Amino acid sequence: MLRRHFLQFATGSLALLSTSSVVMAAEDSPPTLQTHIIAMTDDMIYDPKVITIAPGDTVRWLNIGKMGHSVTAYENELPEGASYWASGDLTSENETRNKYPIGDITGGESYSHTFEIEGEYGYFCIPHESIQMTGKVIVQEGGASLATSSSSTSKTSDQFGSNLPGGSVGGAFAAVGILLTGISVLLIFASDLYSFIMGDPETRPKSARIIAFFVGVAGLLLLLFMIGTLILS
Numbered sequence: 001m002l003r004r005h006f007l008q009f010a011t012g013s014l015a016l017l018s019t020s021s022v023v024m025a026a027e028d029s030p031p032t033l034q035t036h037i038i039a040m041t042d043d044m045i046y047d048p049k050v051i052t053i054a055p056g057d058t059v060r061w062l063n064i065g066k067m068g069h070s071v072t073a074y075e076n077e078l079p080e081g082a083s084y085w086a087s088g089d090l091t092s093e094n095e096t097r098n099k100y101p102i103g104d105i106t107g108g109e110s111y112s113h114t115f116e117i118e119g120e121y122g123y124f125c126i127p128h129e130s131i132q133m134t135g136k137v138i139v140q141e142g143g144a145s146l147a148t149s150s151s152s153t154s155k156t157s158d159q160f161g162s163n164l165p166g167g168s169v170g171g172a173f174a175a176v177g178i179l180l181t182g183i184s185v186l187l188i189f190a191s192d193l194y195s196f197i198m199g200d201p202e203t204r205p206k207s208a209r210i211i212a213f214f215v216g217v218a219g220l221l222l223l224l225f226m227i228g229t230l231i232l233s
């Protein structure tokens with residue numbers, strides 16, 4: 001009886017934790033800032049992939065992984081009147097491609113560009129273009145406050161932990177919670193196993209054991225994932 005309540009508590013808190021972490025991730029980018037940070041990760045993505053900013057805002061691409069990346073504009077995806085831009089500050093897409101690794105941004109380094117002219121700017125990573133490491137900056141009056149959905153949906157659909165330059169505290173918090181949940185579920189499972197081995201005649205609903213097992217495995221997998229992404233970032 002006590003055990004079943006404990007199990008309900010454990011699974012309930014797991015559900016609560018995963019919901020609150022998603023909310024934390026979604027609220028991660030305040031629309032009022034003038035400098036927007038895009039993470040470049042060892043998963044070979046720009047995070048967020050699409051960002052909407054106001055004219056005059058600066059975007060800063062920060063390499064939070066270990067492998068090198070570039071931020072290289074597609075010359076045919078420049079709004080009219082906008083000049084060519086790329087890490088390395090060369091003057092054309094061809095020259096930037098040919099002279100790479102000039103323009104390479106190594107782990108811990110960053111590249112910033114300020115966008116004055118409205119429109120859409122497509123860009124890519126030279127070494128990882130073939131695996132779709134591409135992104136887009138949308139510059140429009142009002143910035144992200146007008147385009148509500150694009151950046152927040154891409155945030156939640158991307159992986160969970162690696163995207164949180166400002167949210168690693170939330171990630172660590174969730175990891176500790178998941179760890180506690182996993183331990184409590186494993187304790188339930190272990191004590192079930194104990195009474196099974198010791199031949200306790202009291203029969204227990206098998207479903208409790210199965211649920212405990214799967215929740216325990218899910219909790220551990222989540223925990224490993226959180227720890228992995230925290231270490232990588």
Ligand SMILES: [Cu+2]
Nearest residue numbers: 069125128133
């Ligand atoms: Cu790259």
